[in-house]
Amino acid sequence: MGQDQDTRSDRIATGISPEIADKITATAHRLADVARQETLRWFRSPDLHPQNKAQAGFDPVTDADRASERAMRAILDAERPEDAILGEEFGARAGQSGLTWVLDPIDGTRAFMAGAPSWGVLIGVTDDRGPIYGIVDQPHLGERFEGGFGRAVLTGRDGTTPLRARRGVDLSEATLMSTYPEVGSAHEHAAFRRVADRARLTRYGLDCYAYALLAAGHVDLVIEAGLQSYDVVAPIAVVQAAGGVITDWTGGDAHHGGRIIAAGSPELHAQALELLAG
Known part of the structure; x- marks a missing residue:
């Protein structure tokens, strides 16, 4: 079976049609694109002023976290209004489609505050069985890790390469x-x-x-x-x-x-x- 047929079969196995899978994927990349724009506006900026949202200890949030999630939610409101949303900063929105977009606008806010490029933007999609698609995006490094619907790829400054976890390691x-x-x-x-x-x-x-x-x-x-x-x-x-x-x-x-x-x-x-x- 060829690669295109494998991809199509994998998409069908999730219970999502190929056409819907393509639309989900396209929307997810638009979310990642806008989150890159919003987070990079604030990364290593002297105007970044974190606040502590924890009652005890330190759990930072920044204007970059909130701007990133707002921008992603605006796209979902326009393109996927029937889907549910769960975001770190603005909570849950109910949906009717059976799909939920799970958003972390900056995973690693402490690293973001420190100017370290190990943070990322997380965009996931679940159905009633669990995750079916996800993106881990690192805006500063220009790296996007994508998995689901028959895709497992890293897209970066050097192009697109397959993702393969390492096997045979004790x-x-x-x-x-x-x-x-x-x-x-x-x-x-x-x-x-x-x-x-x-x-x-x-x-x-x-x-x-x-x-x-x-x-x-x-x-x-x-x-x-x-x-x-x-x-x-x-x-x-x-x-x-x-x-x-x-x-x-x-x-x-x-x-x-x-x-x-x-x-x-x-x-x-x-x-x-x-x-x-x-």
Whole structure:
């Protein structure tokens, strides 16, 4: 079967017609384009003044977060009014189509504040079974990771290349990533350390970009805790489209957030999952 036929068959398997899939994809890229424009206006700007939206601790939000999500929602209001929306900054909007757009206008606001290019814009689409399509976009680097409807590609300054998660890697040879060294509670940190102590290399701090690098075959494991739906829906779609595995720490569905483990192969996923379980 040729590549075009494979793509069409994959789209049909999701329960979405090829025509609707094409429309969803086109809209998602328009969202990513406008989010690039809005976020780059503020990135490394002296006029960026973060606010803390947490009752306790520090959970930053900026004008860039809000501008990015407003711009994406405006496109969805015009092009996909029957679809639901779940966004980090402006919450949920009900829909009638059975599809939900899950938006994180800046995943990695702390990195954004620090001028580091490891943040990204997350655009995911779910149906009643979970994620069916996603984009992880890094505006400053000009990289767009896309997965779903038969597509698993990175589009960047050097053109478009396939995304393929790395296979055949034992945990002793694996590169493991997480955003925060403490990885949640003391119990969650202890579980993470059981995996990290067996991995060849452990690095921190890339937020959603770590999942993109896993889909591209550069990272082997990502383990995190305390995530929300808008943090994971788009990465799930991209990682799965690239042939990776992503679940919660019990091996169940991950798209509601919480404790997340992504791996380049089922074998590596099983190794890490066993250690997380203790």
